[in-house]
Every structure is written in structure tokens, then in C-alpha cells.
Amino acid sequence: MICCTFAVDDWWFAVDVHRIQEVVVAPELTPVPLAPALVRGLINLRGDIVIAIDLKGGMGLACGQGTTHLVLAGELISLVVDRAGEVVEVDPATSQKPPDTLSGGAREVISGACRVDDRLLLMLDLDRVAHPKRVAVEESS
Numbered sequence: 001m002i003c004c005t006f007a008v009d010d011w012w013f014a015v016d017v018h019r020i021q022e023v024v025v026a027p028e029l030t031p032v033p034l035a036p037a038l039v040r041g042l043i044n045l046r047g048d049i050v051i052a053i054d055l056k057g058g059m060g061l062a063c064g065q066g067t068t069h070l071v072l073a074g075e076l077i078s079l080v081v082d083r084a085g086e087v088v089e090v091d092p093a094t095s096q097k098p099p100d101t102l103s104g105g106a107r108e109v110i111s112g113a114c115r116v117d118d119r120l121l122l123m124l125d126l127d128r129v130a131h132p133k134r135v136a137v138e139e140s141s
Helices: 104-109 132-140
Strands: 002-008 011-016 020-025 039-045 048-054 068-072 077-081 083-089 110-116 119-124
Touching: 002 068, 002 077, 002 119, 039 077, 048 068, 068 083, 104 110
Parallel strands: 011 119, 048 077
Antiparallel strands: 002 011, 002 083, 020 068, 039 048, 068 077, 110 119
């Protein structure tokens, strides 16, 4: 599987490259009053209004200051991350269960882990991170 990698804090993540439409650095964010902390704001992407979701908040961490957006293919959602990485090939057969050290929101959105070169890549389940019900749960917390 060909994956797009990106970093949040010191963690490296990977998602299927076909799930990413594009990477946008530092777009202008429009705040959304009364939105849950998970929603960083809205971006105007060539006339489409895209919700920017803070990936740190989606994993139960303190919301971050990342400025790199991974716009999901076929959805009006971007994930705010600290920095984009490279495109790598990952053998799905080498994927293992998520590390036992993960807790809370991170455990809910990580589907597996694998080692590529000298890094541990955490396989992010985009359907869990960007699901509207998950955002609604964060809002009521």
C-alpha cells in the first residue's frame, strides 16, 4: 500500500495516499463560533468550504498549532497536522496491532502500526477521525 505520512508532535502517521486529495500549508482559517475545540475553523479551498479538524484534539491531546492541512479526497474535511512527510510504500502484512501504550482518543483512531526504515508509523483510521458523530461527541464533552 502506498501511504502519505505526516507528523503530530513526535508521532508519525500514515494513511492510504488515495484518501488524500492535497496538502495545503497555512491556509486562512475562519473561526466557527460555538464549534467544538476539535474544529479549528473553515478554509476556502477554491470555492469549497472545508472543515479543518485538529488531529491532536481528535486523539484526546491538547489542540495544537499545526498549519499543515491534509484535505481528504471526496470530503470537505481537512486534518490539521504539524507537518507532512513523504510518500512511502507499506507492506500491509507487516502491520501489527496498535501499541499498548496508546490510550484514550489515540487508541480509538489508530488501526495498526508498522516499522518503515527507522520509524514506527501509526496507521490512522480516517473514517474514525473524521466521522461527524465523533465531532458531535467532542462537542458535548
